[in-house]
Amino acid sequence: MERHAHTLHTALSLHSHQVHVFTSPVLPQELKLETQQGSTSSSSPHIHFHEGEPGRWHYNKASEQFLEESQREKFDVVHSESVVLPHWLARNLPNLAVSWHGIALESLHSGIFQDLTRKPTEPISPDFNRSIQGVVPKVLNEIRFFHNYAHHVAISDSCGEMLRDVYQIPNKRVHVIVNGVNEADFSQDQKLGQECRSLIGISKNVSLVFGVAGRLVKDKGHPILYEKGQGW
Structure with missing residues (x-):
């Protein structure tokens, strides 16, 4: 589980929400460190590690745990990282929110601007050539299936513009909420x-x-x- 996700889940827990996290197992020493740092308080998220090799994600095992927990009490909202939940599972979940860490078009823009710094006599990097060829089909795939989501929340005006202008998502389905900063952790010292x-x-x-x-x-x-x- 990435740090930003843990921050989100912990913040929700501190606001009296009951949060369950289904994730891949960790090394024993990492779990011990978490416990020593006091992250298992009553206000912390309930972490469910599925069985298996540390750091290896198996959506089917996590899904079994999720379904078992939902039998005890239905979840109001389900949040998933973009690549961890197959569509055939996701489509049956009500109130599902999905996080995407950068859309493919942003990666394409970044690659283009980075290559513009290359000198005219300097050859194109083979890695750049491969990445450019690989990212274009991803952009096309995203444009084709992004309309299946009911709403899109972008973290910046520029990302929102891409969703509206290039991905052709209707204005009423695109919302911009800028990433927040926890000023208790990030302040001048x-x-x-x-x-x-x-x-x-x-x-x-x-x-x-x-x-x-x-x-x-x-x-x-x-x-x-x-x-x-x-x-x-």
Whole structure:
């Protein structure tokens, strides 16, 4: 289970929602660490690990656990990561929300912009050539089946525009909710900043160069860093 998903599930639990998570097994030492950090309190999500090799996902085993739990009490809402639930199972679940971590068109945009930085005399990377050829069919497949979803929630205006303009999703079915930030965890900490400088050997009067990693799309915050950098 990725960290952002655990953050979401924990936040819902803290707001008095009963949350059950069905996921792949973890290594014993990882489970022990979770327990030591106090993540198994009464306000934490109920984690169901299916049997099998740590880190290997088996949707059929998790589905069995889900169905067994739903016999005790029906779920109001079901949330799934995009690739973990086959359509033949998903179509029978009411109130299903599905998360997609970047649509294929964003990956295509990123690849195009990245290649534009290539010098005219520099040959095209074989890896880029393969990825470009592979992502186009994915874009077409997404355009064909995305209309089957009742609603789409995009995390940025740019992603919402893609869904409306390219994927041809009607306006009333596309909603934009920007990703939230937990300010209790992510806030300015001068002391921690100085400790970090000291740890890696950077003096107080030396400027730092910031960078971001990720696809070259607006969702990743590249324009924000560029905008802020203009005033430095």
